[in-house]
Amino acid sequence: MATPTERLENWDEFEIGAVLKSFDENGNYSRDHSKTYKVADWRVEKPVFNRDICIDCDMCWVACPDSCFIVEEVVNKRGKKQANIVGIDYDHCKGCAVCVEVCPTPIKSLLMFPEFEDNNNALANWPKKEKKDK
Amino acid sequence: MAEKYELKTKEVWDGNTAASHALRQAQVDVVAAYPITPSTPIVQNYSSYLADGYVDGEFVMVESEHSAMSACVGASAAGGRVATATSSQGYALMVEVLYQASGMRLPIVMTVVNRALASPLNIHGDHGDLYLGRDAGWIHLIANNPQEAYDMTLCAFKIAEDEDVRLPVTTNQDGFLVSHTAQIVEPLDDETAYKFVGDYKQKNPMLDFDHPVTYGAQTEEEWHFEHKARQHKALMDSPKVIEKVFAEFKELTGREYKLVESHNMEDAEVAIVAMGSNYETAKIAADEARKAGIKAGVVCPRSFRPFPIKEMAETLKNVKAIAALDRNCPMGTIGALHNEVAGAINAFGQNAIITGYIYGLGGRDTTVAHNLEVFKDLAMNAEAGKRVTPLQKFINLRGPELSFFKVGE
Amino acid sequence: MKNIGNLKEFATTPDRFQGGHRLCPGCAHSIIVREVVNATEDDIVVSTATGCLEVCSSIYPYTSWDVSWLHIGFENAAAGISGAEAMYKALKRKGKLPVDKPAKFLAFGGDGGTYDIGFQSLSGAAERGHDFMYVCLDNEGYMNTGGQRSSATPVGAHTTTSPRGRISYGEKNWKKDLTMIMSHHGCPYVATAVPSKWKDLATKAAKGFDTEGPVFLNTLSPCTTEWKFDPADTIMISDLAVDSCVFPLYEIENGTKLTITYRPKNKIPVRDYLGAQGRFSHLFKKGNEHLIDAWQKHTDEYWEYLQRREEAGV
Ligand SMILES: Cc1ncc(C[n+]2csc(CCOP(=O)(O)OP(=O)(O)O)c2C)c(N)n1
Numbered sequence: 001m002a003t004p005t006e007r008l009e010n011w012d013e014f015e016i017g018a019v020l021k022s023f024d025e026n027g028n029y030s031r032d033h034s035k036t037y038k039v040a041d042w043r044v045e046k047p048v049f050n051r052d053i054c055i056d057c058d059m060c061w062v063a064c065p066d067s068c069f070i071v072e073e074v075v076n077k078r079g080k081k082q083a084n085i086v087g088i089d090y091d092h093c094k095g096c097a098v099c100v101e102v103c104p105t106p107i108k109s110l111l112m113f114p115e116f117e118d119n120n121n122a123l124a125n126w127p128k129k130e131k132k133d134k
Numbered sequence: 135m136a137e138k139y140e141l142k143t144k145e146v147w148d149g150n151t152a153a154s155h156a157l158r159q160a161q162v163d164v165v166a167a168y169p170i171t172p173s174t175p176i177v178q179n180y181s182s183y184l185a186d187g188y189v190d191g192e193f194v195m196v197e198s199e200h201s202a203m204s205a206c207v208g209a210s211a212a213g214g215r216v217a218t219a220t221s222s223q224g225y226a227l228m229v230e231v232l233y234q235a236s237g238m239r240l241p242i243v244m245t246v247v248n249r250a251l252a253s254p255l256n257i258h259g260d261h262g263d264l265y266l267g268r269d270a271g272w273i274h275l276i277a278n279n280p281q282e283a284y285d286m287t288l289c290a291f292k293i294a295e296d297e298d299v300r301l302p303v304t305t306n307q308d309g310f311l312v313s314h315t316a317q318i319v320e321p322l323d324d325e326t327a328y329k330f331v332g333d334y335k336q337k338n339p340m341l342d343f344d345h346p347v348t349y350g351a352q353t354e355e356e357w358h359f360e361h362k363a364r365q366h367k368a369l370m371d372s373p374k375v376i377e378k379v380f381a382e383f384k385e386l387t388g389r390e391y392k393l394v395e396s397h398n399m400e401d402a403e404v405a406i407v408a409m410g411s412n413y414e415t416a417k418i419a420a421d422e423a424r425k426a427g428i429k430a431g432v433v434c435p436r437s438f439r440p441f442p443i444k445e446m447a448e449t450l451k452n453v454k455a456i457a458a459l460d461r462n463c464p465m466g467t468i469g470a471l472h473n474e475v476a477g478a479i480n481a482f483g484q485n486a487i488i489t490g491y492i493y494g495l496g497g498r499d500t501t502v503a504h505n506l507e508v509f510k511d512l513a514m515n516a517e518a519g520k521r522v523t524p525l526q527k528f529i530n531l532r533g534p535e536l537s538f539f540k541v542g543e
Numbered sequence: 544m545k546n547i548g549n550l551k552e553f554a555t556t557p558d559r560f561q562g563g564h565r566l567c568p569g570c571a572h573s574i575i576v577r578e579v580v581n582a583t584e585d586d587i588v589v590s591t592a593t594g595c596l597e598v599c600s601s602i603y604p605y606t607s608w609d610v611s612w613l614h615i616g617f618e619n620a621a622a623g624i625s626g627a628e629a630m631y632k633a634l635k636r637k638g639k640l641p642v643d644k645p646a647k648f649l650a651f652g653g654d655g656g657t658y659d660i661g662f663q664s665l666s667g668a669a670e671r672g673h674d675f676m677y678v679c680l681d682n683e684g685y686m687n688t689g690g691q692r693s694s695a696t697p698v699g700a701h702t703t704t705s706p707r708g709r710i711s712y713g714e715k716n717w718k719k720d721l722t723m724i725m726s727h728h729g730c731p732y733v734a735t736a737v738p739s740k741w742k743d744l745a746t747k748a749a750k751g752f753d754t755e756g757p758v759f760l761n762t763l764s765p766c767t768t769e770w771k772f773d774p775a776d777t778i779m780i781s782d783l784a785v786d787s788c789v790f791p792l793y794e795i796e797n798g799t800k801l802t803i804t805y806r807p808k809n810k811i812p813v814r815d816y817l818g819a820q821g822r823f824s825h826l827f828k829k830g831n832e833h834l835i836d837a838w839q840k841h842t843d844e845y846w847e848y849l850q851r852r853e854e855a856g857v
Pocket residue numbers: 592593594595596616617618652653654655656657680682683684685686687688693
């Protein structure tokens with residue numbers, strides 16, 4: 001729960017009323033926003049995303065409790081906008097594995113790996129045969 | 135636009151009517167309130183102003199005082215002028231939210247018609263509710279008659295909303311003795327009154343959708359102290375603004391208000407300190423006492439919080455004996471006003487003899503004669519050069535004398 | 544009203560509730576919150592009752608909200624948002640806010656802040672007809688304070704104040720039927736929803752935002768920590784709740800028109816739902832079979848009742 005030391009302020013420095021502002025003057029996330037706070041150290045295992053087999057169903061996006069799926073808006077063949085998954089925000093992922101559970105591809109496009117595992121290694125060793133992963 | 139309400143230069147108003155006209159004239163954006171005796175007429179009057187088109191804000195008739203203050207907090211954080219009214223049990227029900235309003239630095243104005251707290255149930259005036267909110271981080275202004283109830287309510291908006299203050303303010307008047315006692319009041323016309331209060335200045339409004347704000351965050355041990363200290367400083371600094379607003383008000387109306395009001399204090403040797411309608415009664419008693427050769431004066435803090443420590447000590451610097459009158463039962467100690475005054479004079483090296491009196495609980499009559507008795511006690515203490523009367527006495531209490539810390543005990 | 548469309552389309556919605564909050568890994572609260580706030584493009588003001596969502600999304604000096612947000616206390620989220628909504632109306636009337644840009648008023652409360660301590664405030668705000676949507680995040684207990692019972696805790700559940708013990712099977716009372724109670728307040732729209740049925744939930748939220756007057760959404764929020772299941776299973780548990788009809792999905796318009804919005808293809812036995820959670824594990828011990836039977840009976844009867852109401856169009 002501790003605030004990073006550099007973020008601590010003295011009694012005469014902060015906004016009155018303990019008010020927090022989500023954005024700075026330029027409309028970017030301000031330092032008051034939890035976007036700038038990392039919870040990565042809560043994690044012991046991390047999800048790794050395999051772009052090659054993902055079908056962009058976006059189940060992981062809707063189910064992630066920590067808003068971690070980074071999407072790119074594209075226009076599909078039928079001229080409709082849709083979101084493609086481009087990656088995982090590891091600053092805010094807590095490693096719950098909800099995304100892995102909901103991923104519907106026969107070989108999951110998301111799998112949990114130990115935190116220290118290199119992502120490229122993980123992808124190189126992705127299971128080939130259809131089997132139930134967890 | 136709200137209709138203009140035609141007022142005479144002199145109206146016969148009770149304190150409730152006076153306060154409700156002040157709310158109307160301030161063109162409050164949201165009033166959220168719940169009725170309770172003796173402040174009910176404020177809520178009713180406001181409803182009829184609304185029904186007749188004299189106000190164009192929103193009036194939210196909530197289901198409890200807890201929700202009244204909560205809706206006030208929501209409305210104020212949204213970004214506009216907010217007011218309410220209550221008494222006693224309603225005030226007690228609000229207490230949790232009073233702390234939240236002040237912690238969020240929301241300039242809500244609440245007119246409080248002071249009334250005793252149950253049990254036993256009682257609808258009459260004492261300062262139990264005011265004392266309950268003492269440490270809630272609000273500014274508490276005291277009005278001793280209907281004119282002052284009107285004046286203080288108008289001033290309250292200007293003080294609360296000042297950018298150097300941004301704190302909620304209560305204006306207090308005694309239940310029935312002020313709230314239901316009609317006297318001559320000289321109101322301002324609607325336009326002049328509104329001009330005095332001024333337009334509401336927003337600060338971090340939730341309704342500024344381009345700049346979203348979070349109100350009511352959780353601060354634990356590494357932040358809470360700093361936030362509370364900062365809020366305390368705002369209260370401690372607020373007398374500057376209170377005095378500035380009073381000065382502007384004097385310019386406009388000729389009516390002068392000070393952080394500490396006093397009567398006959400220039401050469402007084404003994405003084406009563408009291409808040410509320412008894413200040414008026416004690417003034418008459420002081421004049422009587424002078425006829426009997428007692429150099430008596432009377433003092434009233436205009437604001438209970440912030441407590442004008444220095445001004446109080448200054449006003450009392452030449453007296454020999456002081457009686458602080460608390461219209462609240464301290465339940466296990468000496469009265470709070472007594473302790474405030476004792477602390478103030480002590481801090482400035484003054485050594486007047488100070489005693490405390492508990493009076494007027496649940497609307498018990500406190501007359502000129504009662505105040506005169508107090509002056510006689512004070513004269514005895516002054517003459518002896520030491521305390522010869524008990525530290526705590528009770529005024530107009532039935533039964534054998536009740537007092538604490540008699541001399542020699 | 545925002546057209547929710549398919550998930551690929553919905554996922555292009557810029558989020559307005561962000562990561563970095565301190566909810567437990569796998570917590571359903573934030574899944575629900577995102578499904579709700581992403582269901583409108585209008586500006587929103589949010590009030591939140593004390594509880595897991597409130598604490599975890601506003602630990603100073605950080606907020607997880609991209610919209611204006613207010614927390615006052617445990618029992619007054621509805622009163623707080625009603626005040627903000629009143630201010631919005633007043634400032635619009637006085638010409639101090641643009642009239643063409645709609646804004647929505649939204650409140651979140653846990654079951655404790657909604658069924659129990661905040662019920663009066665919610666009832667009052669609903670009765671007064673404020674234009675707002677109240678979303679209850681029902682995890683069937685006071686989880687922020689360590690999993691005590693509430694009036695939303697169902698029979699047999701172990702909580703820290705209705706613990707299973709040598710002579711106790713846990714909670715003794717059935718859950719309060721708050722959705723129906725809110726419908727009887729004259730709310731023009733009330734509905735139940737679960738996070739796993741994202742489209743159902745988001746559509747109901749969109750409808751709710753679009754409805755003028757008080758709206759109540761009761762969402763079941765599986766709590767990995769206190770219901771005792773693996774964090775990865777949050778969505779699965781949510782599905783079990785609706786597939787067993789323990790938490791049926793329906794909506795009621797204007798207090799009379801009830802529509803069931805999800806009908807499980809294969810209604811699964813209630814024991815599958817109960818068995819997936821540690822808080823019910825003692826019900827599977829010898830001597831407690833009657834409780835599982837009672838659960839099944841209670842669930843079937845309620846499901847039957849909803850179907851009859853729907854058929855009768857009331
Ligand atoms: C007036 C008051 N009483 C009690 C509490 C302590 N308290 C804080 S959160 C909470 C439980 C919250 O439960 P719920 O509303 O179900 O939300 P959850 O945390 O389960 O999401 C309690 C008992 C409080 N903050 N305020």
